Amino acid sequence: MGKMLSNTRTYRVPPLIKQDRDRRFAAEGNPFEAMMSRFDEAATRLNLEPGLYKVLRAPEKQIIVSVPIARDNGEIEVFTGFRVLHNTSRGPAKGGIRFDMAVSLDEVKALAAWMTWKCAVVNLPFGGAKGGVICDPALMSDRELEKVTRRYTSAIIDTLGPESDVPAPDVNTNERVMAWIMDTYSMHKRHTVTGVVTGKPIAMGGSLGRKDATGRGCLVVTLAALAKKKMKVKGATVAVQGFGNVGSTAARLMSEAGMTIVAVSDKSGGVYNPKGLDIKDCLKWTGEKKFLDAYPKGKHITNEELLELKCDVLVPAALENVITSQNADNIKARIICEGANGPTTAQADAILDKKGVYVIPDILANAGGVTVSYFEWVQDRGGYFWDEKTVNERLEKIMKDSFAEVAAMSDEHDVSMRIGAYMLAISRVAAMHRMRGLYA
Ligand code: GLU
DSSP: OHHHHHTEEEOOOOHHHHHHHHHHHHHTOOHHHHHHHHHHHHHHHTTOOHHHHHHHHSOSEEEEEEEEEEOTTSOEEEEEEEEEEEEOTTSSEEEEEEEOTTOOHHHHHHHHHHHHHHHHHTTOSOEEEEEEEOOOGGGSOHHHHHHHHHHHHHHTTTTOBTTTEEEEEOTTOOHHHHHHHHHHHHHHHTSOOGGGOSSOOGGGTOOTTHHHHHHHHHHHHHHHHHHHTTOOSTTOEEEEEOOSHHHHHHHHHHHHTTOEEEEEEETTEEEEOTTOOOHHHHHHHHHHHSOSTTOSSSEEEOHHHHHTSOOSEEEEOSOSSOBOTTTGGGOOOSEEEOOSSSOBOHHHHHHHHHHTOEEEOHHHHTTHHHHHHHHHHHHHHHTOOOOHHHHHHHHHHHHHHHHHHHHHHHHHHTOOHHHHHHHHHHHHHHHHHHHHOOOO
């Protein structure tokens, strides 16, 4: 018994990471409060009924699970996982799963609500959810990662299903993780269920175009914003924070569209070259060396410096709360395309608005990923698969139409694109609630 106990411990967030997270979130409210303050403003403008306001604020379901695994050295470790379903009135809950040391229930709650609004902005028949496990995949072997994924999946299995809750990749998760989730779920159901997750490998029911979809969506809305602001595409300068799936794809596609990518960064830091970076070369570098900090063809800058660079378009495509009241005044970009979820605090919004920065809000700007997730789910359920051209054309149409609808809402009510997007999303979810009524 003594040996067993000494061999068992609960995984704790290392103090430095916790300090950093607490500082970022404490300064301007945690992400759930940040999301809620925009929700409140949009709901007030929409004159939302008080009862419905209360219903839409409250997440439908919050699950906290322990995820015990035996590590490769035989030691037992207990991780903590979450899955939050915010609202499912418009359809199955949809949203990614992240594996990250900074995951917390408040963060997952905010991210789940953002998924509700995001799916509604682009008019997908989905509600919103998010999941996460507090862990650092970089410090785990493949075997340990697979165990965490499978044990977490089985712990939340009652909520999962193509008709009820459909996960996807998010920070530090990828198609391999989705494959394990799909297999674990299918083994429990005793038959193969491809439609239980999206962002899977193509060979097991994934969709062509899904991997690039979020970055491609960023490109489409940035082109629309440049046109609206009567700015040239060719030579427009772009700084991208984050070189994961979203940031690196956005940078690559924007450079292919003729824009000049002057800076990119990852968690190790960034590189700046006012004449433009060769993104394919940066990708080759990170493919071999992992991080950008030693990339030789540019000046080294910090993530904070990147945000304040002189450029036409800034794409924050990493984590939450990076544009705050501390640095918003120093931002020089004319357009911000939010590839990440929640990169701008509510306090920073007000400053950017005053400066006339045109912000394409996260729930619109990064909705390309969940849009192609929807295509994947449709293809899995129909058992009939589309070619990449069809996927990309349909994605482009949805992103362009949604941009136009949000812009029309913001013009009509004389509000920012962010509040316009929230108003559009809340009005769609609220309409569904009114029609369905309250079951009691
Ligand atoms: N994790 C992505 C997001 O935040 C994609 C979600 C999905 O495809 O379900 O939008």
